[in-house]
Amino acid sequence: MRVLATKKSKLIPRIGRPVVLEDQKIAIFQVSDGRIFAIEDYCPLTNAPVLEGIVSGEYLYEPMREYKISLVDGVIQEPDEGQLKVYPVEVIDDDIFVEV
Template sequence: MTNSPEKIKIIDLASLPIQIGKEVVIKGESIALFRLSNEDVRSVESKCPGTNGPLAEGIVSGEYVFCPLRDWKISLITGEVQKPDDGIVKTYKTEVIDGSVYITV
């Protein structure tokens, strides 16, 4: 039996600072949530695949986050680690509805 995806309200958009990560735990999964400078909101698995670094504490630049431990560059759109490093993190569907941020898990 598989669980169907569930959309969960996380935070009010106004409470999420631009370019500062926020770590949330949903159904036992640790997720890094980001509000980008273009106002898009993205969420990815919070552990860097190469270092297990906390991505919510990473530096955001454009649509990428840099791992705070070894500076791995990770796409907040696809979850892919940029070359020359290798790996991928899980991405989550994230929506803003009526000023609130929702993640589907």
């Protein structure tokens, strides 16, 4: 199901925006080149939100531990392991829709 998540004009590049869609906590990020990603706002390694992570390129650096998560596919990069759920995003004008 595609749900209106937020407005593109409300995003700050490289800063996460929290949304709750269908009882799922999701973090939405706009990277430096303008692409927008939606990823679950929960890290399986720290049992904590990832919303406050630092974005560089298409990676989210988790602040509680020194590892990075791909915003493209949710994979936690080596030497750590794990994966977060990513959600398909569609932008129409100023509206950001997320498939949940």
